[in-house]
Amino acid sequence: MNLHFSLRQLQVFLAVAHHHNVSRAAQALAMSQSACSSALKDLENQYNLQLFDRVGKRLRPNELGERLRPQAEALLAQAEAFEQSLSQQPGAGKLRIGATLTIGNYLAVSLLNQYLQESPGSDVHLAVANTAQITEALLNFDIDVGLIEGEVHHPALLVQRWRPDELVCFCAPDHPFAERPSLSDDELLAARWILRETGSGTRQSFDRAMHGLLPQLDILLELQHTEAIKRAVEAGLGISCLSRISLADAFKRGSLVPLETPHRDLRRDLYIALHRQKYQGAGLQRWLAICNESVAAQCP
Template sequence: MTIRHLKIFITVYDQKNMTAAANKLFITQPSVSQAIKELEAQYEVVLFERLSRKLYATALGEKLYQYATHIIKLVDDMEDNLREKSFKKKLFIGANYTVGSVLIHKYIKKFQGLYPDSEIKVIINKSSILKEMLRKNELDLALIEEMTHTSDLVQDVFYDDHIVIVSDPEHHLFAKETVTAHDIVNEHLLLREKGAGVRDLFESKMSQLGLFINPYWESTSTTALINAAENKIGIAVLPFQLVEDHIASDSLKELKVKDMNLSRKLAIVYHKNKFLTDAIQDFIKVCHKL
């Protein structure tokens, strides 16, 4: 097996077609086919299955793809550094909406104080997408909510956070002495889309109480949900960091719900096979210190 084999394999995986992979690599289709056959013969495995004129990776193919992307990225980094092309520290960081809106700028500013010529690319998205990007080695690390049941990703908790339920201060539930989850389940719930960490946590807590939620609004935009709550459309479930100023200005009020703990932790997450450069390790230290 050579680096060339891995690069061809990755391209076939991405293109799901050997001819398309050959065109992308500017080599012949038989050369691509031969490289895949050599990999399969070396390890005595099947890496792809053909369905409807497309190639789909087998379970072993998926496993090889995770290793291959990390190996190629490591080799590219090594060659750049040895040729002194990467004197600048480069980081590719993912952040969920809470970190991306409130925290990430502080970490970048501190890091750039250590490395003035550093280049940091930030992708802000929901955690489910960022985790897939980590698996494909498209990110060095991601700052997202704490995970469960992930054997291929490593997490390092760095921040205590919590979710709040908010509405306009005149909402009728504020008249109740005690508000329970049963009181809010049939209200107009304003929620983030499925796959967002705040939505997943809220759904999980409600499910533990035997309650099924039916959102009145779903949105990828926190701003849209805040505006809807302020305009008396319903109850929003959002990270405290993103509504703190609205609560302080009395345009929103937190609704305390009995026996519902919506605290969570934020974590620095990276792939278990990721080589942690000095720059990555220093960025992790910055996150812990601030």
């Protein structure tokens, strides 16, 4: 079979789809703008088709381009894996991981350590953002896998439960609520809250748990980082609600105090998310295995 496209043309197609701009795509591929533009034009002309629509100064994949993009991503990933095998380079190749803040700050490091011990020389990148941003990165093929706290429902994504988690309300040791055995709905409404931002998985779980109260809550601050929220609560600005994973050390030190809310279900799951058409090379497969093994190791 004679192929009428080259891997370089696929690289250009994917880079333009990612950057929405030929100039930035050329820069990312270390090509001249004219060479990048010619490669894309040749690919379209060879098959007498158009892969992009021009929207202002931006190039966006049209319906055909979006349909072909996952296949091109998979082909290029397989080619890179094949090249690595030919060159017999150490490591498991490139792996781009996205993790939401709680997972990225409190769980991912130990998993990364195990992965790199098993596959030294691997090229691994970890991006930490909220659930909405990780979802967008998966859909745009900016990352290979996402570890997320929020529930995501998108037909292009495969989302599987990874491990259980629980949110906990908490306050400073000198807060008036600190000595109370549990909080009623009236006390939750009387409190000032410092919460994660909309779009985060933690906020999604909190909003669901506080159904019926949410519109009346006194939300003083919405912050993007768990550590900033903990510092604000320690300073007495209000109470909050975060993953127990992120609060374990503070509870041990006594710098923060857990608050019982037995009438509010703060349980949730953490998830692993993948694009359904993502090629799962050896590196990604091993990463998924490490994530699942970490859960199995916690079971008695």
